[in-house]
Structures are given as structure tokens and as C-alpha cells.
Amino acid sequence: MSRIVRPTAYGSPGVLAVTEVPIPRAAPGGVVVEVRAAGVNPIDWKLYSGAFHDVGDDHTDAAGLAAAMPSLGLECAGIVTETGAGVTGVRAGDEVIVYPVTGAYAEHVTAPATSILAKPAGLGWAEAGSLVLASATAVHALHAAGVGKGDTLLVHGGSGGVGLIAVQLAVAAEATVIATASTRNHALLRELGAVPVAYGPGLAERVRDAAPQGVTAAVDLAGTGEALDVSLELVADRARIASVTGGPRRAGTGIKLLGYGPGEDAGAELRDAARAGLIARAASGDLRVIVAATFPLADAAKAHEAGIAGHAPGKLVLIP
Numbered sequence: 001m002s003r004i005v006r007p008t009a010y011g012s013p014g015v016l017a018v019t020e021v022p023i024p025r026a027a028p029g030g031v032v033v034e035v036r037a038a039g040v041n042p043i044d045w046k047l048y049s050g051a052f053h054d055v056g057d058d059h060t061d062a063a064g065l066a067a068a069m070p071s072l073g074l075e076c077a078g079i080v081t082e083t084g085a086g087v088t089g090v091r092a093g094d095e096v097i098v099y100p101v102t103g104a105y106a107e108h109v110t111a112p113a114t115s116i117l118a119k120p121a122g123l124g125w126a127e128a129g130s131l132v133l134a135s136a137t138a139v140h141a142l143h144a145a146g147v148g149k150g151d152t153l154l155v156h157g158g159s160g161g162v163g164l165i166a167v168q169l170a171v172a173a174e175a176t177v178i179a180t181a182s183t184r185n186h187a188l189l190r191e192l193g194a195v196p197v198a199y200g201p202g203l204a205e206r207v208r209d210a211a212p213q214g215v216t217a218a219v220d221l222a223g224t225g226e227a228l229d230v231s232l233e234l235v236a237d238r239a240r241i242a243s244v245t246g247g248p249r250r251a252g253t254g255i256k257l258l259g260y261g262p263g264e265d266a267g268a269e270l271r272d273a274a275r276a277g278l279i280a281r282a283a284s285g286d287l288r289v290i291v292a293a294t295f296p297l298a299d300a301a302k303a304h305e306a307g308i309a310g311h312a313p314g315k316l317v318l319i320p
């Protein structure tokens, strides 16, 4: 048997529960991976929070249990235990990174072979299991905003899982980076080469002071009204503002909307193509993957509570 964590209803993290299921078998073209580390992402708690759904009685069955609750866990790292028919280049015993995948909050997960990438030996399990989703999102956001040498980039949410990678990639691309974060995370952002500013009232003025030359592009990883308003105020070309956070206020503003909602660009090909290079950069130490905390799989609810409370920089990771 294999333990998995999934929500038993829509709500707050208290709805998460561990259940036992048979160890899955590999489908043709797929593999089974014994999970060593699963990355936690805000989408995980949003999926069962009701943020994406009209939560009503129709979500529960006659026994009062949720009928079709989402699987959680969109990325992980682990060891291949079985390969399905037609799979080449991956063998049982291989240490791998798996992305994209669903249901990675588990001891075992199945994935198509196209989601399997080799885990470099020097990369720790927690880092390997949590680096790809945030990093590929950062690559997509910087690409959409056209960030390159000579730009002055404003990163809203620079201390988050996506933000810390976006900051490093933009600095490496020789952009000047202004990054918003709570003050406790400013020293880390400075270390990574960004100019930190606090979010909150007066943000536009603080950014102007930090970048008197002007801001040429912005990436919104915070999702607040303030992040949108300040980006629109400071960046002349709306096509050079990219948001990964969705929300009705952003639609129709002329900024780039990235993600999986209506009218958003999922960037699947670009993100998939970026995976191997990001893993190589992380393995070489060129890209720092900062793990804020690890939790046992059974404590997924505590991990989500920590993520919702926020302010610890970097990734949260579940260890089965």
C-alpha cells in the first residue's frame, strides 16, 4: 500500500487527510516513482479552498464526502520503481525529477515518461522536488515581459518561491532588479543582487527612489491590487508587465496574463523546454534553490498553514 494526502472536502488545511491506496502500476508510456520530496505550491491550497470553484452541496456525495476532490502535488523528485511498456531511457532505480505531474503528495506517483528528468547527484531531494514549477514559471514570466540586459525590472513578491528564482535569472540576464518583499527578507534579496523595497502604501514612490532611471518591465507574483496599480503606473509599455496571479481586475488591462485560466497563456512548451536547463543551473550552484522548511507528508496541513501565513522565503517541501 501507499500513503497519499488529499482533501476530504473543500475548506482550510484541516480538510487534508492521509489515506492508503494500492501502489499504482505503470501505464504504457508511463513510470511509477517512489516520492522522496514533493514541492508545495500555493495552487495546492487554492485547489481545495474553493478559490476556483463555487463550493456547494453538489461537491459532496451521499456519505457527506467530497465526490471529486482534486489530487494535490504538481511536482516531486524520487526513485523510479517501475516503467511501462514503450518507455526508453528511464530505468527502475533512476533518481529523477517529475514535472508536470498530479498527485505527488504521496509515497508513489505515476507520470508519463515525458515528465521525467534526471536528478543530478549533487542536488538534494528537497531542492530537486521543489525547483521546477517555480523556476519554469519565473522563466515564463521574464520571457513574457521581455526582460533582458539593460532593463530595470520590478518583481512583486521577490521573496517567494517564484520570486527568488525570477530575481536570480533577471540579475544573471544583466537587468537591474527592484524586488518587493517584507523587510525580514530584504537581506536575502540584496544577497541575490536585487534592490529590495517593502510592499504596502507608498510603494510607487519607494520604487521611483530605488530606480530613478525608471522601470521598463514588471512581473507580478503577488496578485495584489497594489502590484497591478504600481506596475501600470511605472511601466510605460503594458505588454512588458506579466502577471501569474490571475484575478478579474487584471483582465482587459493589456498586461500579459500567464497561467491556466481563461485568456491566460499557460506557456507549456516554453516551461517544459526550460526544465533541463534550470535543473542544470541549480545543480551547478548557479541558481540557488532556497528551501524554507520541510514537513513530513502527514503534516501537509501544517505546510499549507505555513504557506498561507507566508513570509518565510523559499520553498516548502513534503518528505514522505
Ligand SMILES: NC(=O)c1ccc[n+]([C@@H]2O[C@H](COP(=O)([O-])OP(=O)(O)OC[C@H]3O[C@@H](n4cnc5c(N)ncnc54)[C@H](OP(=O)(O)O)[C@@H]3O)[C@@H](O)[C@H]2O)c1
Binding pocket: 041, 042, 043, 133, 134, 137, 156, 157, 158, 159, 160, 161, 162, 163, 180, 181, 182, 183, 185, 199, 200, 221, 222, 223, 224, 227, 244, 245, 258, 259, 260, 307, 310, 311, 312, 313, 314
Ligand atoms: N500562473 C502560474 O503558472 C503560476 C505558477 C506558480 C505560482 N503562481 C502564483 O504566483 C503567486 C506566487 O507564488 P509563489 O510560489 O512564489 O508564492 P509564495 O512562495 O507564497 O510567495 C508569495 C510572495 O508574495 C509576497 N507577498 C505576500 N503578501 C504580499 C502583499 N500583501 N503584497 C505584496 N507581496 C506580498 C511574499 O512576500 P513576503 O513573504 O516577503 O511577505 C512573497 O514574496 C501565487 O499566487 C501562485 O499561486 C502562478
